[in-house]
Amino acid sequence: MPSLFQPSPEFARILDQDDPLRSFRDKFVFPQHKGEPVLYFCGNSLGLQPVAVREAVNAELDHWGEYAVEGHFRGEKPWMYYHKFLTESTARLVGALPHEVVVMNTLSVNLHLMMVSFYRPAGKRYKIIMEAGAFPSDQYAVESQVRFHGYDPADAIIEISPREGEDTLRNADILDTISRHGEETALVLFPGIQYYTGQYFDLENITKAAHQAGAYAGFDLAHTAGNMMLRLHDWGPDFAVWCSYKYLNSGPGGPSGVFVHERHASNPELPRFAGWWGHDEDSRFRMEKGFNPMYGAAGWQLSNAQILSFAAHLASLKIFDEAEMYRLRSKSLLMTAYLEYTLNNARARGLDFRIITPGYKNARGCQLSLLTGPGGRALFDRLTEQGVVADWREPNVIRFAPVPLYNSFTDIWKLGNLL
Numbered sequence: 040m041p042s043l044f045q046p047s048p049e050f051a052r053i054l055d056q057d058d059p060l061r062s063f064r065d066k067f068v069f070p071q072h073k074g075e076p077v078l079y080f081c082g083n084s085l086g087l088q089p090v091a092v093r094e095a096v097n098a099e100l101d102h103w104g105e106y107a108v109e110g111h112f113r114g115e116k117p118w119m120y121y122h123k124f125l126t127e128s129t130a131r132l133v134g135a136l137p138h139e140v141v142v143m144n145t146l147s148v149n150l151h152l153m154m155v156s157f158y159r160p161a162g163k164r165y166k167i168i169m170e171a172g173a174f175p176s177d178q179y180a181v182e183s184q185v186r187f188h189g190y191d192p193a194d195a196i197i198e199i200s201p202r203e204g205e206d207t208l209r210n211a212d213i214l215d216t217i218s219r220h221g222e223e224t225a226l227v228l229f230p231g232i233q234y235y236t237g238q239y240f241d242l243e244n245i246t247k248a249a250h251q252a253g254a255y256a257g258f259d260l261a262h263t264a265g266n267m268m269l270r271l272h273d274w275g276p277d278f279a280v281w282c283s284y285k286y287l288n289s290g291p292g293g294p295s296g297v298f299v300h301e302r303h304a305s306n307p308e309l310p311r312f313a314g315w316w317g318h319d320e321d322s323r324f325r326m327e328k329g330f331n332p333m334y335g336a337a338g339w340q341l342s343n344a345q346i347l348s349f350a351a352h353l354a355s356l357k358i359f360d361e362a363e364m365y366r367l368r369s370k371s372l373l374m375t376a377y378l379e380y381t382l383n384n385a386r387a388r389g390l391d392f393r394i395i396t397p398g399y400k401n402a403r404g405c406q407l408s409l410l411t412g413p414g415g416r417a418l419f420d421r422l423t424e425q426g427v428v429a430d431w432r433e434p435n436v437i438r439f440a441p442v443p444l445y446n447s448f449t450d451i452w453k454l455g456n457l458l
């Protein structure tokens with residue numbers, strides 16, 4: 040079928056003119072290359088800085104300067120309640136109820152905290168099903184949890200790999216593995232989007248299969264939050280965790296979001312690692328013995344909020360509220376299709392790579408991963424020299440992620456021109 044796209048700068052310009060979200064680009068700070076903004080395709084790794092962040096962080100520094108310890112209780116956003124200011128936007132972003140989400144800590148920490156509650160091996164049900172080649176932090180977290188409970192990772196972790204000669208997983212194979220190992224599985228842990236291939240998984244059906252098997256279902260949404268339309272409450276996983284420094288543009292090491300499904304909101308029997316900020320807010324400062332968790336995800340908090348990074352996150356979440364996730368996803372579908380078209384044109388002209396991200400739009404987000412040949416690293420380095428920021432993942436993949444909040448169709452045309 041002939042493409043609807045055209046390989047010309049005028050065509051890209053028309054797409055930009057027609058883009059209802061085009062003004063959001065001005066809300067971000069672009070690094071410069073030879074006096075021009077770089078071609079930034081790395082929002083899947085670290086999102087650009089929203090202009091509003093500087094003012095938001097400065098406001099908290101001023102608040103601290105003006106009130107010192109009283110800043111916990113004074114001003115428009117008293118620090119004592121700061122995590123709550125992020126709740127509504129966070130819930131909207133992942134399709135959750137407000138009491139199902141909380142922002143706290145960082146991603147790997149939260150993955151551990153969630154596994155403390157939702158990896159409860161007992162009897163012959165002690166295994167974790169996950170993808171082979173998961174992000175290393177997730178692999179280490181799972182291995183260490185399994186060992187912590189006295190099991191051997193080689194036995195207790197079931198990894199699902201793509202079939203011979205294929206790059207990505209088939210949903211049917213995931214569901215089949217869950218049903219075959221159902222009786223011995225304690226937890227099914229999957230990413231929303233696979234960091235290396237860019238594949239998006241069928242989270243709803245993975246959840247169903249895990250629950251049918253009698254296991255818990257949890258997701259690492261590092262590459263998914265702010266990228267895909269999510270309906271976590273309806274899909275029903277037991278937990279999910281994500282970071283805020285990729286598509287959520289909240290700055291390096293930014294805080295993590297956590298989802299705990301409503302069905303676990305008021306179960307004091309569920310084991311957890313507790314801290315004072317998860318304790319009932321009304322009696323927290325009585326400093327008494329006996330942990331009494333708050334209702335919902337907030338009851339998993341350990342510490343008081345890291346105000347400066349939360350302030351940056353709050354400023355960024357406001358942009359998502361303004362842009363709205365369904366509009367971002369609809370622009371993203373078009374942009375990624377245009378990137379795919381542009382890359383395929385470059386390939387037809389002789390560049391040595393193939394796209395390993397699924398071609399089906401519902402099985403990917405905005406990222407496309409290119410498996411390169413022997414000249415891959417040199418190609419990547421040449422692009423970097425010319426002001427393209429993408430990323431290289433060992434052993435031989437280049438990832439490009441056009442982000443609907445701040446990338447333009449002209450960025451993609453320029454990339455194609457350089458390729």
Ligand SMILES: Cc1ncc(COP(=O)(O)O)c(C=O)c1O
Pocket residue numbers: 145146147148174176177230234259261262282
């Ligand atoms: C899928 C995934 N999981 C976990 C992590 C680790 O995140 P953190 O260093 O914030 O704990 C990352 C970081 O990029 C990631 O992409």
